Amino acid sequence: MVRWNGAPRPTSFVNSSQLTANIRSSDVAFSATASVTVSNPSGGMSNAVNFPITNPISSVSFRVSSLATTGHSSGITVGDFNSDGKQDIAVLDGFDKLMSVLLSVGDGTFLPHVDYPELGSSSGTTSLTSGDVNGDGKLDLITVGSVLLGNGDGTFQSPLAYSGTPDAQAVQAADVNGDGKLDVVTANFSSTISVLLGNGNGTFQPAMVFGSDLYSVDLTIGDFNGDGKLDVATAGSEGTGYVYVLLGNGDGTFQDPQRLHVGSVSAFGIASADFNHDGILDLVVTDDSDFPSTTELAFFQGKGDGTFKKEQLTDVSDFTCGYDMNVADLNGDGNLDVVVGLNFSPSAFLLGNGDGTFQSPGKVSGGTLTAVGSFNGDGRLDVAVAGKSAVTLSLQPVAAATLVNVTSSENPSHLGDTVTFTATVTSTNNGATPTGFVAFRTASMKLGSAALVNGKASISTSSLPLGHHSITAIYSGDSTYPQNKSQALIQTVD
Numbered sequence: 001m002v003r004w005n006g007a008p009r010p011t012s013f014v015n016s017s018q019l020t021a022n023i024r025s026s027d028v029a030f031s032a033t034a035s036v037t038v039s040n041p042s043g044g045m046s047n048a049v050n051f052p053i054t055n056p057i058s059s060v061s062f063r064v065s066s067l068a069t070t071g072h073s074s075g076i077t078v079g080d081f082n083s084d085g086k087q088d089i090a091v092l093d094g095f096d097k098l099m100s101v102l103l104s105v106g107d108g109t110f111l112p113h114v115d116y117p118e119l120g121s122s123s124g125t126t127s128l129t130s131g132d133v134n135g136d137g138k139l140d141l142i143t144v145g146s147v148l149l150g151n152g153d154g155t156f157q158s159p160l161a162y163s164g165t166p167d168a169q170a171v172q173a174a175d176v177n178g179d180g181k182l183d184v185v186t187a188n189f190s191s192t193i194s195v196l197l198g199n200g201n202g203t204f205q206p207a208m209v210f211g212s213d214l215y216s217v218d219l220t221i222g223d224f225n226g227d228g229k230l231d232v233a234t235a236g237s238e239g240t241g242y243v244y245v246l247l248g249n250g251d252g253t254f255q256d257p258q259r260l261h262v263g264s265v266s267a268f269g270i271a272s273a274d275f276n277h278d279g280i281l282d283l284v285v286t287d288d289s290d291f292p293s294t295t296e297l298a299f300f301q302g303k304g305d306g307t308f309k310k311e312q313l314t315d316v317s318d319f320t321c322g323y324d325m326n327v328a329d330l331n332g333d334g335n336l337d338v339v340v341g342l343n344f345s346p347s348a349f350l351l352g353n354g355d356g357t358f359q360s361p362g363k364v365s366g367g368t369l370t371a372v373g374s375f376n377g378d379g380r381l382d383v384a385v386a387g388k389s390a391v392t393l394s395l396q397p398v399a400a401a402t403l404v405n406v407t408s409s410e411n412p413s414h415l416g417d418t419v420t421f422t423a424t425v426t427s428t429n430n431g432a433t434p435t436g437f438v439a440f441r442t443a444s445m446k447l448g449s450a451a452l453v454n455g456k457a458s459i460s461t462s463s464l465p466l467g468h469h470s471i472t473a474i475y476s477g478d479s480t481y482p483q484n485k486s487q488a489l490i491q492t493v494d
Contacts, residue, residue, distance in 0.1 A: 003037045060330045060349065062383070062394035064365045065108065069093070069100040070115050073386035075128025078373040079139045082154030087373040090141055091386050092118065092128040099128075099141060103154045108376035108395050114154075119146035119161045131173040133182045134202040144168040144186060149202050164207025165194045169217040176221070176230045177252035187216035187234045197252050210254040214244050218324075220272040222281045225306035235270035235285055236262075243267055243285055247306050260308055262287045262298050269325040273336050276356040280304040284338055286322030287313065295322040297338060299356050314358045316340055316348050328372040328381050330396075339383055341370040347385050366392030401428040404486040406440070406473040412492035415466055421447070422458040423473035423486065436476040443470045464493045 002009050002021035009021045067089070075092035082088065086104040091113075093100065100113040118141075126144060133140050138152035145168075146159040165171075168186035176183045181198040188194055191213045196204035216234035224231045229250035234257075236242040244257035262285050269286040276282065283300040295316040300308035316322055317340075324341030331337065335354035341347045346365055350358040364370070367387025375382045380396040402425050409420040423438040438457035439449040442464075450457040457473075470488040477483035 062396060065393045067102055067110055067391040069113050069389055069391055070098050071096045072388055073369055074126045076369045076371045076386040077128050077130045078371045079130045081139050081150055083152050087375055089384055089391060091391060092143055094126050104375060106377045116148060116156050117159060118143050118148060119159045127170045129171055129173055131182050133198055135200050142171060142173050144171050147202055160202055162196055162204045164196060170219050172219055172221050174221045174230055176248055178250055185232060187219040189215060191215050193232060193234060195252055210246060211257045217268055218270045220270050222272040224281050224302060226304050233270060233283055235267040241267055245306060260300060268323050271325045271327045273327045275336050275352055277354055283308055286340060288322060297350060301356055311356055314350060316361050317342050317345050324369050326370050326372045330381050339370045339372060341368045343368050364394050400431050400481050402434055402481045402484050403428055404473055404475050404484050406471060406486045406489045408489060408491055412494050415493055416462055418460050418462045420458055420460045421471060422456060424456050425452060425475050426455060432480055434478060434481050436478040439474045441472055466493050468492050
C-alpha cells in the first residue's frame, strides 16, 4: 500500500519490482512537501521519501504604458533616487550626452523627466548603472566616462569626469578590491577591460587595463570560483562569438582571460546568477548568428572553480539581435528568469525552470534596453524598456486577492465528538467566486482537504486528541487567485 502524507491511496498496478498509485488532485493542489511511504501486507514499512509540490504558474502578462524621455536611449537603470521607497528610472542619451531622470509616483506612473548633462566618452556613452560611489548613502549615476552624484532627493550634481575608457561599451560598479569603496569596470571594444579603483569620494584612480583581443560589448561581475574575490566575464562582439572569464586577485587586478565558445558569430549580452539552485554562479549569454539573424540564449553551468560547461541553447527571436539582459524572478516561482532586449523586434522574456533550462519566450513591448523593478507598488516585478525618446513600461497586473476564514461546528468539543471545520474563501474585490481546494491541518498533521463549492469547503473529523489545536485552512488558489491561508483557529478538545 502507498501512503501519501500518512493517508492510504489505491494502487492500480503492482508487480515484483514496482507499483503505481493513484494520487488525488487535492493531494497536489497546494505548495508543500509530501511524504510518501510504501507498506507490504505483513506490515513492513519503507523509509519516507519527500517530494516538493509547487503550484503551476502561468506565463507572465503585462499591461503597457509609455513615458517620454529625451533623445536616443543608450542606457537605463532603476533605483530609489529620492529615498521615498519607490523605484525610479534613469535613461541615458549617449548621443546628446543627456540623462533623463523619472521619479516614480508609486502606482506605475512617473513625474515628467528632468534632464541632466553627462560628459560621456569621446566615442559616445553607451551604458549606465547606479551605485553609491561616494559613501553618503545616496544613489549616484555612473556612465562610461562620468559620474553624477545624487543629492538623495531625486536631483543630481554636475558630472565628474573619469578617463581611461575611450571606447568602453559597458560599465558596472562593484568593490573589486575589497576596500569597501565602489570601483568601476568597463568592457572595451578595443579588446580589453578597464578597472578604475574608487577613492570613496566619487573620483577614481587611473585605469588599469587587463586582457587582450576581447572585443567586449557587455560584462558581468561575480565570484565564479568561490574564493571570495570578484571576477569578471565579458561577451565578445561581432566576429568572435566568445565569452571571456577573468578571475580576480582580490586587489583590483585580474588574471589572464579564459575563453568560452558560445557557438555562433557574436555574443552581445551576458549576465550571471545561480539558475539551477546549486549555489554556484552560472552564465547566460545572447548568441547571435550572422545569417539568418537569430538570437539564442546560451546557458553555461558554473562548476564553482571559475570554469563553465555549455549546457543549453534556447531560441529567443528570429531576424534580430539580443543586446541587453536582465535577470529576475518575474513570476515569483523561486526560479530566475531572463529579460532580453532585442533590436528590430519586441524584447523578450524567458521563464526559468530552475534547472538551467528556459521556457519558450514571451514578448515585452519596447526597444532594446531593459531594466526590471516593481513600479506600481504591488511587489511584483515589472519591465522598463528604453527606446527612442520613450520608456515603455510593461506592468504586471495587480494580483486578485482572497480572504480565507475557518470556523468550527463545536468549540470547545469533547473527546470523540465529530467536529466539522468550514473554510470560506471570498474575493477582496467582489470578483469571481474562488474555486479550487482547501486543505485543513493542525500544526503537526493534515486533517483532510475538500473542493470549494460556492466559495465554501468543509471536512469532519473525530480524531483530535485532548488539548488545544491550531487549525489552519490553506486555499490552493486557481487561475484567478493566488494561494492563501487563514488565520489559525484554536480548537479545544476536553
